[in-house]
Amino acid sequence: MTTAFVLLCAMLLDAMLGEPAWLWSRLPHPAVLMGRLIGWMDRRFNHGTARRIKGAACLIALIAIGYGTGWILSLAGPVVETICAAILLAQRSLVDHVAAVAEGLRETLNDGRAHVSMIVSRDTSQMDESAVARAAVESAAENVSDGVIAPAFWFLVGGLPALVAYKCINTADSMIGYRTARYDAFGWASARTDDLVNLIPARLTALFIATAKGQFDFRAVRRDARLHRSPNAGWPEAAMARSLGIALAGPRAYDGAMQDFPWVNGDARRQLGPIDIDASIVILWKAWSIMFVLCALTGFLTA
DSSP states (O other): OOHHHHHHHHHHHHHHHOSOHHHHTTSOOHHHHHHHHHHHHHHHHSSSSOHHHHHHHHHHHHHHHHHHHHHHHHTTOHHHHHHHHHHHOOHHHHHHHHHHHHHHHHHOHHHHHHHHTTTOOSOOTTOOHHHHHHHHHHHHHHHHIIIIIHHHHHHHHHHHHHHHHHHHHHHHHHHHOOOSTTTTTTTHHHHHHHHHHTHHHHHHHHHHHHHHTTOOOHHHHHHHHTTSSSTTTHHHHHHHHHHHTBOEEOOEEETTEEEOOOEESTTSBOOOOHHHHHHHHHHHHHHHHHHHHHHHHHHHHHO
């Protein structure tokens, strides 16, 4: 079975089952194990001098462990590869979490805030309905890149070893890739490497999102993407904003302090609600379908 067909099976398995609570309430999810290892590295090495070198060395070790683990698991055959790849994809869980925000908002604003606080790191206690919906749509756009398209891309490139290595890099970036006093040096290598491995997938995701809506103004998306603080996350977010005809990003609070981020597609509608979250979920599935079709074509061409 080719790598592409293994990925097709994994995408279908993830789409159908997501992350079963009965399983991950009993066993630690691989992402949790990665997080524990990164946390140990942080506690053990993120102090004293030469933090940038220590952080880079820890990242290299993490990638080697991830790649090696993926290689060992791949020796067990396509069934094990399919299951492992499905576990490391996040389409169904992303859709479920984003949909929960819309359902919460339809009940009460506090319910919406509670659900969105599970998928974003910004302050949510003072959000109005538009801010909650905007955060959910932004999370949908950014995470379909990091959690679905990028893992699938790297699986096609290098099989399960490359996928596990990518997830290690992405998890490290989410934990230590911050420009803070504690992580600016130690997490530098993780943040820059994550930027590199997401360079192509983020732009592919933007293309898929725009294609799902039947339009793609490359120059407008590129212009809006440059407004984002991330060199990659801005691409799917800008594509989603233009596909839905809404403004995203803008000012928000972190740790009690307001951050004056620029608007993406700022001239568009800024009053958002649950219906906009619903529309973003439709686009998520269309983008997933485009990736699925491309994997199928790759499989047939390489069979």
